[in-house]
Amino acid sequence: MQNRFANLFIAVSSLFAVAAPLSAHHGTAIYDASKITTVMGTVSDFQFVNPHVLIYVDVKGENGKVEKWVAEGMSPNMLVRQGWTKNILKPGDQVTAEGHRARTGSNVMVIQKLMLSNGREIFPVLQ
Amino acid sequence: MLFAFCQWLEQSPVGATIHESTWQFPLLEVVHILGIVLLVGGTSILDLRLTGLALTDEPVSKLAKQFLPWAWAGLVVQIVTGLLLFASEATKMYGNPWFEIKLGLLLIACINAMLFHFLAYRGVGKWDSDPVAPLPARAAGTLSILLWIGVVAAGRWMGYA
Numbered sequence: 531m532q533n534r535f536a537n538l539f540i541a542v543s544s545l546f547a548v549a550a551p552l553s554a555h556h557g558t559a560i561y562d563a564s565k566i567t568t569v570m571g572t573v574s575d576f577q578f579v580n581p582h583v584l585i586y587v588d589v590k591g592e593n594g595k596v597e598k599w600v601a602e603g604m605s606p607n608m609l610v611r612q613g614w615t616k617n618i619l620k621p622g623d624q625v626t627a628e629g630h631r632a633r634t635g636s637n638v639m640v641i642q643k644l645m646l647s648n649g650r651e652i653f654p655v656l657q
Numbered sequence: 658m659l660f661a662f663c664q665w666l667e668q669s670p671v672g673a674t675i676h677e678s679t680w681q682f683p684l685l686e687v688v689h690i691l692g693i694v695l696l697v698g699g700t701s702i703l704d705l706r707l708t709g710l711a712l713t714d715e716p717v718s719k720l721a722k723q724f725l726p727w728a729w730a731g732l733v734v735q736i737v738t739g740l741l742l743f744a745s746e747a748t749k750m751y752g753n754p755w756f757e758i759k760l761g762l763l764l765i766a767c768i769n770a771m772l773f774h775f776l777a778y779r780g781v782g783k784w785d786s787d788p789v790a791p792l793p794a795r796a797a798g799t800l801s802i803l804l805w806i807g808v809v810a811a812g813r814w815m816g817y818a
Contacts, residue, residue: 559817580675580682580745581816610679 695731707798
């Protein structure tokens with residue numbers, strides 16, 4: 531009996547062992563929490579969607595070229611309880627987003643702080 | 658073609674409502690997890706009996722009669738909540754390798770269950786009360802446990818793809 535349990539345990543754990551190295555993504559693990567990245571730009575799209583809200587920001591680089599950024603936030607449910615609505619941002623809004631950039635170096639970040647151009651903070655505290 | 662369908666589904670009233678919802682999406686997630694308990698709990702009780710790991714004092718057919726209805730109820734819950742969750746994120750699931758793995762394992766798990774039912778289980782009268790079931794039934798039970806673990810694990814990993 532004990533031997534059977536041991537066999538089943540080995541079979542099950544090997545399944546996870548195969549799965550684990552292949553995963554490494556999303557959650558907040560894809561973001562480099564050791565550094566803060568700040569981007570300033572114009573909102574091109576705001577999606578108030580599950581599981582996480584997405585803010586698309588056009589950032590003008592020093593050479594005048596526009597970089598497309600995606601800033602990911604929390605879930606609509608959490609943000610609604612902080613006073614957000616799906617109309618809190620609209621295309622054309624000027625924002626400053628602070629957060630952790632994707633480890634891959636792509637223009638994707640998870641926001642820690644979000645401010646409108648008039649200095650009003652809307653995340654983590656809605657002012 | 659398939660991607661166009663995913664886009665249509667996500668933008669349909671049902672898909673869009675759940676996608677942008679405050680409560681429906683997390684509630685569906687909760688019910689989808691409870692459905693796992695019904696479905697995989699029900700099948701696992703029979704599977705553990707077939708492998709000889711548990712409930713060896715009980716006749717196999719008795720456990721099948723008592724617990725498979727729970728598993729069927731769970732399957733219905735999973736299909737309904739699963740389809741609704743899929744509708745809300747269809748374009749994201751398109752090309753998500755773990756979603757494809759999950760569906761593949763799910764299909765194999767269903768085929769395994771059907772093969773068990775129509776082959777190994779047909780002669781259950783001969784070994785109903787044997788503590789250790791014949792090899793085909795043991796194999797089906799073991800495979801079932803592993804496949805359902807795989808379905809659940811791949812399902813969770815979809816969110817990290």
